[in-house]
Amino acid sequence: MINTPITINRASVSKIEATDLRNPEFGKVTTDHMFLAEYAGGAWKNARIQPLADLSLSPLTLALHYGQSVFEGMKAFRSQDGGIHIFRADKHYKRLLASLKRMAMPALPEEIFMGGLENLVSIDRAWVPKSGEGSMYLRPLLFASEARVGIKVAEQFCFLIVALPVRSYYNRPIRLKVEERFIRAAKGGTGSAKCSGNYGAAFYPTYLAQQEGYDQVIWTDGTEKKNIEESGVMNVFFIIDGKLVTPPLSETILDGVTRDSLLVLARSMGVEVEERPVSVFELEEALKTGRVSEAFGSGTAAVVAPISLIAFRGNDYTLPEYNDQSTMMQLKSKLESIRAGSAADTYNWLHRVTN
Numbered sequence: 001m002i003n004t005p006i007t008i009n010r011a012s013v014s015k016i017e018a019t020d021l022r023n024p025e026f027g028k029v030t031t032d033h034m035f036l037a038e039y040a041g042g043a044w045k046n047a048r049i050q051p052l053a054d055l056s057l058s059p060l061t062l063a064l065h066y067g068q069s070v071f072e073g074m075k076a077f078r079s080q081d082g083g084i085h086i087f088r089a090d091k092h093y094k095r096l097l098a099s100l101k102r103m104a105m106p107a108l109p110e111e112i113f114m115g116g117l118e119n120l121v122s123i124d125r126a127w128v129p130k131s132g133e134g135s136m137y138l139r140p141l142l143f144a145s146e147a148r149v150g151i152k153v154a155e156q157f158c159f160l161i162v163a164l165p166v167r168s169y170y171n172r173p174i175r176l177k178v179e180e181r182f183i184r185a186a187k188g189g190t191g192s193a194k195c196s197g198n199y200g201a202a203f204y205p206t207y208l209a210q211q212e213g214y215d216q217v218i219w220t221d222g223t224e225k226k227n228i229e230e231s232g233v234m235n236v237f238f239i240i241d242g243k244l245v246t247p248p249l250s251e252t253i254l255d256g257v258t259r260d261s262l263l264v265l266a267r268s269m270g271v272e273v274e275e276r277p278v279s280v281f282e283l284e285e286a287l288k289t290g291r292v293s294e295a296f297g298s299g300t301a302a303v304v305a306p307i308s309l310i311a312f313r314g315n316d317y318t319l320p321e322y323n324d325q326s327t328m329m330q331l332k333s334k335l336e337s338i339r340a341g342s343a344a345d346t347y348n349w350l351h352r353v354t355n
């Protein structure tokens, strides 16, 4: 596994028997353990697995005041032979490094990231659902833990990983509103970093859209509010005139691991793919003339979230019904079978943890 020593302190009793694993409320049910490591004096130290417990933080904790905090969202799966693997751990690690750089935070050594994930998943392996029934959501978080209300790049940081079992569930199609007042990201900003503050800033526009009966917003660019960027906290795809179209990566778009995986699979299935700017006007015209056959969001949690309705300037445009033959559902099923270990891992996406 790794060279950095990781101290392991096991929980004396497991909560697993007392947990309703058939229907865990997403984001609340955790496994028995957590991984922690601290950075101080220029070095990472004290890497450990311990029973999951509340943190004790000074009220001066820098991340709480200034938002110097980044995270990842990834998943571990059990394959049919019972072995457990993490999906595209290397790509998540690279993205974490890019986020850390943008937020002036110290790089995390790969062996701490991978070693933390591997040890946590391994010690809590009983919590990983059976193949095809769900997954273990992994949430690495790295924040400035220094106790100092002084505006200066922090010198002390905390890295932790928590694990949450999740069941596969049916997601109802989502209704989206094109947002032209608020923006998620601006050129030169932090939109391509997975930093905590991006989420905090998105809640209010999303809340307003929900008051109007929509689920999420479709973000437009910060300059002209013209080009489509993302849908809520997912990347966004359309099928226009039979082609799979998604906005190109830029410093205002988060480089989704699911987005990348779906693009690879679509190309391998012979689907014509275009990564190019999509303006709201092009989209509206294509919706009006029935040239948009499918629209969906992509992300680790849902893989593919079908979009049933797009609202633009007071007009609601309904997308056609979809079925298992729809391109997005075929892409979803292909990616899900690779993640579940039931289709060949052609691209080396599975990082094996236990046999």
Ligand SMILES: *Cc1c(COP(=O)(O)O)cnc(C)c1O
Residues within 6 Å of the ligand: 073, 194, 230, 232, 233, 234, 235, 254, 255, 256, 257, 258, 259, 298, 299, 300, 301
């Ligand atoms: C995490 C995230 C995504 C999706 O990324 P995945 O790696 O596919 O889960 C998309 N947009 C935003 C803003 C995100 O934070």
